[in-house]
Amino acid sequence: MENKSQPALEQEPVRAQRVAPAGEGSQAGDSNALTRLLRKRLERYVSIMPVVLVGDDPDAVHDVRVWSRRLQQSLVALFPKPRSGKVRKLRRTLRRVRRALGQWRNCDVVLKLASKQQRRTRSREKKQAWGLVRDYLLQKRGDQVARARKKLRRQNLADLVGRIEKLMVQSGGQQETEALMARLCAGIEGAWTKWQSSLVQAVEARQRSDIHALRIASKTLRYRIELLHDLGDANTQPLLEWLKELQEALGIWHDRQVLYQAMAEAMARPEFLLRRPDVARKLLIEMEKDYLRQETAINEIFRLAAEHGGRKQMETWIAKTPHETAPPDRT
Incomplete structure (x- = not known):
C-alpha cells in the first residue's frame, strides 16, 4: 500500500504541539x-x-x-x-x-x-x-x-x-505558522464531517455506491491527515494506522466489485455465450458464491469504521484541535 506503518509515538498533547509559535521547536x-x-x-x-x-x-x-x-x-x-x-x-x-x-x-x-x-x-x-x-x-x-x-x-x-x-x-x-496549522486542521475536520455522513449513509443503505462513497471519503481523510503527519505531527500516527486498515478493507471490497464487473463483461460477449455456455454457467456459480461472502466483508468494514480504537482516537483528536472554519475542498 502507499503508506508504510510506523509505531505510534508518545508525545505532548496535539494542541500544544500544533500551536507552538514559530521558533520554539515546533x-x-x-x-x-x-x-x-x-x-x-x-x-x-x-x-x-x-x-x-x-x-x-x-x-x-x-x-x-x-x-x-x-x-x-x-x-x-x-x-x-x-x-x-x-x-x-x-x-x-x-x-x-x-x-x-x-x-x-x-x-x-x-x-x-x-x-x-x-x-x-x-x-x-x-x-x-x-x-x-x-x-x-x-x-x-x-x-x-x-x-x-x-x-x-x-x-x-x-x-x-x-x-x-x-x-x-x-x-x-x-x-504564519498558526494560521497555516489552523487551516490544515480545518480541512481535516471538514473531511471528518464528510466521512461521518458517508458512513451513516453506507450503513443505512448498504448499497455499492454508498460504500464506494465511504471509500473515497476515507481516502480523502487519510491524505489530509498524512500531510500533517509528514509536516512533523507524530500524534496523528495512530489515526493513519486506523485509516490504513480501514482503507485496505474497503480496497479489497472494491477490487471484488471490479472483478464481478469484468466477469460480467467477459460473459456478455455474444461469441462467449454462444460457444461456451458451459463456461458461462461455471462463472455465474463462482460469482454467486463469492458475492454472498461479500456481506461478511461489508460487516467487517463497518466494524472497523465504528468500533476500532482509532475511531475513538480520531474523535479525541478533533475535539482537542484548534481550527478555523474552512469551505469544503475537493482533493
Whole structure:
C-alpha cells in the first residue's frame, strides 16, 4: 500500500504541539517545511511517471496515482482559497492523470485476482473459465494501456515542474505558522464531517455506491491527515494506522466489485455465450458464491469504521484541535 506503518509515538498533547509559535521547536505547520514537502512530493511524482510511460510495472501505475494525490494535497495546503487559475489548472492536470490511469490500474488488480482464482481451483472446467476471463482482461488491459499513454504523453512533465516551482517561489513561505496549522486542521475536520455522513449513509443503505462513497471519503481523510503527519505531527500516527486498515478493507471490497464487473463483461460477449455456455454457467456459480461472502466483508468494514480504537482516537483528536472554519475542498 502507499503508506508504510510506523509505531505510534508518545508525545505532548496535539494542541500544544500544533500551536507552538514559530521558533520554539515546533516543525509542524512551518510554511517553509510545507514548501519543502511539496518539492519532495513533486520529485517523487516526476521520477515515477517515465516508468509508466515506457514500462509495464503495475506498482508504478499505482505509485503515480498515489503521489499525484499527495502532490495535489500539498498544493491545496500551500495555496488556500481563493486560488489562482494557475493552481486550479495544476489540480485539474493531476486529476486527469489519475483518471487516465484508473482503468489500467483496475485491469492490473483484477488480472491478479483472476490469476489467483485460476491457480487455486483444481477443477479443469473452472481453470478454463478463469483462463477465458484472463484472456479478456489481457486484451482489455492492452487497450487501456494504449489509451492511457496517449493521454499521458500530452502532459509535459517539464512544464508541470516549472509551473509548480514558479508558484513555490512566488509563495515565499510567508504564511504564519498558526494560521497555516489552523487551516490544515480545518480541512481535516471538514473531511471528518464528510466521512461521518458517508458512513451513516453506507450503513443505512448498504448499497455499492454508498460504500464506494465511504471509500473515497476515507481516502480523502487519510491524505489530509498524512500531510500533517509528514509536516512533523507524530500524534496523528495512530489515526493513519486506523485509516490504513480501514482503507485496505474497503480496497479489497472494491477490487471484488471490479472483478464481478469484468466477469460480467467477459460473459456478455455474444461469441462467449454462444460457444461456451458451459463456461458461462461455471462463472455465474463462482460469482454467486463469492458475492454472498461479500456481506461478511461489508460487516467487517463497518466494524472497523465504528468500533476500532482509532475511531475513538480520531474523535479525541478533533475535539482537542484548534481550527478555523474552512469551505469544503475537493482533493
